[in-house]
Amino acid sequence: MNEYIKNATAQFETLLNEQIARTARMEELSKPVDYAALDKLIIGICDGDGIGPIICKEATRVLEILLVDEIAAGRVELRRIEGLTLENRMAKEQSVPDDVLCAIKECHVLLKGPTTTPKGGTGAKELESANVALRRELDLFANVRPVALPGEGIDWTFYRENTEGEYVLGSRGVEIPGVLCCDFKVTTDLGTARIARAAYEFARKNGKTNVAIVTKANIMKKTDGKFARICREIAETEYPELMIEDWYIDIMAANLVNPAIRQKFQVFVLPNLYGDIITDEAAQIQGGVGTAGSANVGGRYAMFEAVHGSAPRMIEEGIGDYANPASILKAAEMLLRHVGKAAAADRLANAMQVCTAPGAKVVVTGDRDGATAKEFTDYLIETL
Numbered sequence: 001m002n003e004y005i006k007n008a009t010a011q012f013e014t015l016l017n018e019q020i021a022r023t024a025r026m027e028e029l030s031k032p033v034d035y036a037a038l039d040k041l042i043i044g045i046c047d048g049d050g051i052g053p054i055i056c057k058e059a060t061r062v063l064e065i066l067l068v069d070e071i072a073a074g075r076v077e078l079r080r081i082e083g084l085t086l087e088n089r090m091a092k093e094q095s096v097p098d099d100v101l102c103a104i105k106e107c108h109v110l111l112k113g114p115t116t117t118p119k120g121g122t123g124a125k126e127l128e129s130a131n132v133a134l135r136r137e138l139d140l141f142a143n144v145r146p147v148a149l150p151g152e153g154i155d156w157t158f159y160r161e162n163t164e165g166e167y168v169l170g171s172r173g174v175e176i177p178g179v180l181c182c183d184f185k186v187t188t189d190l191g192t193a194r195i196a197r198a199a200y201e202f203a204r205k206n207g208k209t210n211v212a213i214v215t216k217a218n219i220m221k222k223t224d225g226k227f228a229r230i231c232r233e234i235a236e237t238e239y240p241e242l243m244i245e246d247w248y249i250d251i252m253a254a255n256l257v258n259p260a261i262r263q264k265f266q267v268f269v270l271p272n273l274y275g276d277i278i279t280d281e282a283a284q285i286q287g288g289v290g291t292a293g294s295a296n297v298g299g300r301y302a303m304f305e306a307v308h309g310s311a312p313r314m315i316e317e318g319i320g321d322y323a324n325p326a327s328i329l330k331a332a333e334m335l336l337r338h339v340g341k342a343a344a345a346d347r348l349a350n351a352m353q354v355c356t357a358p359g360a361k362v363v364v365t366g367d368r369d370g371a372t373a374k375e376f377t378d379y380l381i382e383t384l
């Protein structure tokens with residue numbers, strides 16, 4: 001037992017030093033890129049696993065059409081990046097194999113299909129989630145997830161902290177076999193300040209007045225306590241025009257399904273795990289996780305992905321072609337907007353609205369009774 005405690009303590013010391021070093025690099029990595037000043041914008045496309053290659057192929061077709069002139073002029077390149085597959089990751093025993101990471105780092109922004117994460121506690125090699133590794137390696141600190149239901153007056157934007165909290169050391173916990181396990185949650189001052197400012201800047205630029213800080217600071221005193229306090233301080237000193245409210249995550253989960261108050265919420269800023277959970281709930285309210293897009297934004301890099309997983313069951317059942325490309329297309333729209341191509345983003349958004357409206361002539365159900373991803377995208381391209 002003593003030996004375990006000694007090892008765990010030594011490991012904790014290593015982790016603390018690593019985390020302190022991470023905050024020291026944060027400022028450098030947070031500096032934004034001026035996309036308009038680039039000679040050539042490189043958009044990397046990673047298929048991922050399961051239905052990933054199927055939906056990414058369709059999203060690529062759409063991007064090729066929307067950016068046809070810029071691609072022809074050499075101002076934009078769509079670059080396919082191979083190797084972010086579960087087989088390759090397992091074989092190399094790396095969540096993101098080194099050569100894949102290098103290729104990704106040569107791009108400016110990334111469109112990424114879903115990647116399968118082997119779950120813990122099964123005895124299999126505990127590979128970290130590729131998403132989590134990419135978010136960390138590229139320092140993509142803001143996970144931005146919009147959810148809208150115009151008919152219900154819902155227009156929410158979630159700013160989920162994306163590089164720390166429960167995730168940053170989620171694969172680095174300690175264990176005393178047969179006795180206990182301990183995971184670590186990390187909240188840094190700089191990491192909190194930058195997500196708070198990202199959320200508030202968004203609110204300010206988009207005429208939003210209500211921002212909810214969502215934590216469980218009554219229980220997670222240190223980490224969530226710090227998060228809530230720093231978010232509030234920055235709002236009070238730098239964004240006095242915003243109406244800031246503190247909420248606990250449990251009641252917020254209830255609020256989102258409470259028609260009496262949910263329309264008043266506009267922007268949410270929250271730590272990583274709560275953001276993970278509640279954005280799935282919000283996406284479901286919008287019509288399902290298949291309908292939401294997700295932007296992972298840092299300074300130097302940004303990655304856009306579907307909110308849903310790789311749907312291995314659809315592949316096993318042979319119905320992968322019927323996967324819904326809506327979420328990856330939403331991610332493509334967010335990518336275009338992020339790099340300043342608002343006109344192309346609007347074209348895509350408008351066509352998506354037409355093609356997913358009630359009574360649309362092509363409907364994807366995720367099964368054989370619906371359209372395939374390709375049929376839906378053909379319809380979308382016709383509509384663009």
Ligand code: IPM
Pocket residue numbers: 117129131132276294307
């Ligand atoms: C998400 C996903 C990921 C997460 C998984 C795939 C690691 O659920 O993007 O919300 O937990 O962040």
Ligand code: MG
Pocket residue numbers: 276277280
């Ligand atoms: Mg999630």
